[in-house]
Amino acid sequence: MNALKNPPGVKTTGMWLFVLSDLLTFATLLVIYTALRIANPDWPRPFTLSPAIVYATIMTVVLLASSLTMVWAVAAMAEDDRKNTVKWLLATIAGGIAFIALHLTEWRHLVLEDKITASTGLFGAVFFGVTGLHMLHVACGAVYLSILTAGVARGKFSAEDIETGGLYWHFVDLVWMFIFPLVYLMAVKP
Amino acid sequence: MTYVKVWIGLVALTLVEAGLAWIRTAPTLMLALLLVLSLIKAALIAWWFMHLRTHRPKPLTVLIPMLFVFVGLLLSLLPDGIRAGAMR
Amino acid sequence: MIIFSIDHKVIGKQYIGLALFSVVLGTLLSLIMRFHLVYPDAKVRLFQAMWPDGAPGGQMTPELYLSLMTMHGTIMVFFVLTTAPQSGFGNYFLPLQIGAHDMAFPVLNMLSFWTTALSLLTLLAAFFVEGGAPLSGWTAYPPLSGLGRITGPGEGLGQDLWILSIALFCVASLMAAINFIATIIELRAPGMGYFDMPLTCWGWFVTALISLFAFAVLLAGGILLLLDRTAGTSFFIPGGLIVNDQVQSRSGGSPILFQHLFWFFGHPEVYIAILPGMGLISTVLSVFSGKKVFGYKAMAIALVSIGGLGFVVWGHHMFISGMSPYSSIAFSVLTLAVGVPSAVKTFNWLATLWGGRLRFTAAMHYALGFVSLFITGGITGLVLGQPGLDVYFHDTYFVVAHFHLIMGVAAIFAIFAAFHYWFPLMYGRFLNERLGKVHFFLTFLGVYAVFVPLHFAGFVGNPRRYPDFKEYEFLKSVMPLHIGVTHAAYFLGAVQLIFLFNYFWSQRHGAIAPANPWNAATREWRND
Incomplete structure (x- = not known):
């Protein structure tokens, strides 16, 4: 429709704006968590070191690893190496799916074994609220990257598109860097 | 290769955080340390992985x-x- | 593909159409409310036909009144004041004014409009579900809004739909904000610096920045409130709550936290409504004075500082909520500080007029009306910014009068000015000038006749959100005042038909406009 196209960098700017806005949404949730926790001195701390924290650490490493493959995908696309881009993108999506699978297993364990759900108290509310929103972001990211992968394989999309997708994926990773210590580590059994 | 080094750093910091929980650091001190470590990790991700270092809108x-x-x-x-x- | 168009002009017009539909609906709701306040015992067959549960036998229930109030506020704030000046006119004229070929992300732009439309439909659906529309006002304070059906008829599915609608609106506004900011940052014509942009663009820019962060916080609040309602969490539900003689089992949350989150968004939202208008008025005043805007740079900086200060004054909505009194002092001082950039703007508008060769077109009339309303409504803001006075005034009609004048009517006047000013570009014809001026004078008279008396009702301590005053001895004295206000509101509502007629008639039959009919200097009038 428009003969004129945007100069390079516009998409990156747009994605950064989204990232900043969404970071504030997550920050708000974490601030609410903090305020509620201050208001409730008897805040439960149900996590055991093993398996709960070990498990969560593995999840963190998996997510970090998917960020690393994403960086390689972006780098490959910058050199117009579509074959390797697709390879690393697929690896990233696999990492994301693995993270979700691990996460759901953990949720299942909490609900079935520890009898903690969103409605059993504020700990469950915060835990499932915050990690649920994050998991939604990972799932959206997996869909987003799948669309990119399919496009790259068919010769569509530019290096900037992959860079933009990478920004989103790293942002999801970055948010987890705050959720892991605040939601998990600060709730280890004393 | 830099990316791998950054990644190793991130994993190491994660293990340090988990270690803080392992040795049962006092909650207030632990919160302070965790926040500092998390900010470092976030900065590493933004600086290297999100390319703030080279491309800064x-x-x-x-x-x-x-x-x-x-x-x-x-x-x-x-x-x-x-x-x-x-x-x- | 005219419906899912990705052309910024079409999307702008779609937004304006959506806002026009909403404003008609919102106005009708307010007229019904005004009628009920004066004739609380009237049995109206129409009410029964429209709301069989809310008005059995035609007699309106207090719950129905509250739900009308909620819908009036929500529709007006979100779907009129937020969409028309920013997304409507902004979409249409921002790319033209900065010399861009379109918005930065046309598809995102289309999606953002249709998400807004979906959000409006979701909101309106609340009227038709069991229990009807929610009762909790546009602020939706928990616990009233957090517990579900037990707190009132509209608090079941109606409130769920309301929250869903607002969450969708948040998403749509984020998309729009990203688009506006990216466009202004990246797509300005070569050589155009930030301080070369027209003040209208500054208004849209600052508004978009506010949206980007304010809606993010509201989104978080909305998500948590929705979880409270659907997942049984208790982020905002305190312990030991008794509702309708039933003890609620949930505990640990704090309703005050929601108020904080809401007003962290809510106060900037007020500026989202008014800042685009301020930018536009600066342009219109300067064009029809035949002078440059007085103190351009000060005007731009004032816009930025109003936007910035907007984020640090939210506590003045909560002076009576049980907030820490030390915070109240800080919020009060900061609130009064907003008066400084506002005064800079007002005096610069007056100085722009000074010594100019004024042309009293219809658009100029509305611009001058805007300045008048801005001062009237702004002065009472200084009154309400002081905790000592606010404690008395907060839940009275004084606040209603204040925010309707400054946030509602002033912003609407800016929209009228925008229609008259830009109509030649949008449709190639003029809006009828004479009808415009008649409409201006009648509307100007009408709004002051409606809202000035409400200040006095506030002095008496007349509480707002009450559906029926006749039970209260001390309100007997203000009933004549309310009867006057209601009739003024009928008059004001009827007068708007002139504008609607003018708007639709002039699209086909208005006088043909030449290129740049107003001798404006900004880029959108250039023929290239």
């Missing part, structure tokens, strides 16, 4: 500090949290 120099200001403003909710606890 101009508005970010203003908007990123703004984000910190907003989070700081939100922290003004905490005193009311303390009072809510006292009223319980």
